Amino acid sequence: MLNFIFDAASVAPGDFTGFTFFIGSVSMLAATVWFLMQHGQVDKKFKDSMLVAALITGIAAVHYFYMREQWVLTGESPTELRYIDWILTVPLMVVEFALLTGVGMRKLFWASVVMLVAGYFGESGVTGMLDAQIWGLISGGAYFYMAYEVGCLTIFGGPTGAVGTALNSASGKIPSAGRMLQWYVLVGWAIYPLGYLMGTDAGMWYEGMSNIALDMNVVYNVGDAINKIGFGMAVWSAARS
Numbered sequence: 578m579l580n581f582i583f584d585a586a587s588v589a590p591g592d593f594t595g596f597t598f599f600i601g602s603v604s605m606l607a608a609t610v611w612f613l614m615q616h617g618q619v620d621k622k623f624k625d626s627m628l629v630a631a632l633i634t635g636i637a638a639v640h641y642f643y644m645r646e647q648w649v650l651t652g653e654s655p656t657e658l659r660y661i662d663w664i665l666t667v668p669l670m671v672v673e674f675a676l677l678t679g680v681g682m683r684k685l686f687w688a689s690v691v692m693l694v695a696g697y698f699g700e701s702g703v704t705g706m707l708d709a710q711i712w713g714l715i716s717g718g719a720y721f722y723m724a725y726e727v728g729c730l731t732i733f734g735g736p737t738g739a740v741g742t743a744l745n746s747a748s749g750k751i752p753s754a755g756r757m758l759q760w761y762v763l764v765g766w767a768i769y770p771l772g773y774l775m776g777t778d779a780g781m782w783y784e785g786m787s788n789i790a791l792d793m794n795v796v797y798n799v800g801d802a803i804n805k806i807g808f809g810m811a812v813w814s815a816a817r818s
């Protein structure tokens with residue numbers, strides 16, 4: 578049953594990108610075990626949050642084992658696997674926000690779908706209609722809307738949507754976790770458009786971004802570690818205090 582872990586092709590020496598896929602797969606698995614174990618230790622109102630954190634890293638772990646496999650065997654970006662992972666885990670992060678704030682998240686859910694579908698179209702080139710830059714702008718618009726809705730702009734005294742209002746008021750279940758969540762969306766999530774720019778820079782004025790020895794996949798893998806494991810740890814530490 579676990580042959581996707583043990584039969585996986587190994588990473589060649591010097592393949593830094595492959596190495597980050599490997600580290601990603603193992604640390605996602607370890608984080609999942611950790612969150613599941615901590616599930617029994619935290620206060621009742623945090624139990625669902627811990628379970629969702631474990632689900633997020635668990636789903637990612639499976640995808641990372643397959644992504645590593647594809648990278649090692651073909652040397653190509655595992656774009657489909659990557660976006661399947663995201664389309665499952667990002668809405669789960671939205672569920673996590675809902676658990677922390679007690680506010681319904683329908684708008685955030687749909688915005689995340691737009692953000693990821695547009696990103697996939699741009700990165701895969703399957704549509705052939707618009708180029709990566711236009712899809713990137715559409716995706717970025719949905720991201721910006723989410724950041725506004727969650728209240729990221731209030732960090733700078735800016736406006737916010739319903740979710741941000743709930744997060745910033747004491748009515749949220751966990752007010753201090755609210756601020757943390759806003760920083761994750763504002764800074765942690767901003768890693769991804771950087772990776773996207775590096776992966777789709779061919780022929781653009783910013784071509785050469787990808788020459789700084791950082792592959793798009795490395796940037797995405799670091800982003801995932803911060804936003805899936807790091808965010809889960811932050812929820813856990815809020816639950817412990």
Ligand SMILES: *C/C=C(C)/C=C/C=C(C)/C=C/C1=C(C)CCCC1(C)C
Nearest residue numbers: 666696716717720766769770773804
């Ligand atoms: C666990 C995975 C997470 C939290 C993935 C988040 C992904 C994003 C915030 C992606 C955003 C993108 C843009 C804002 C524009 C370019 C295309 C994307 C999809 C990379």
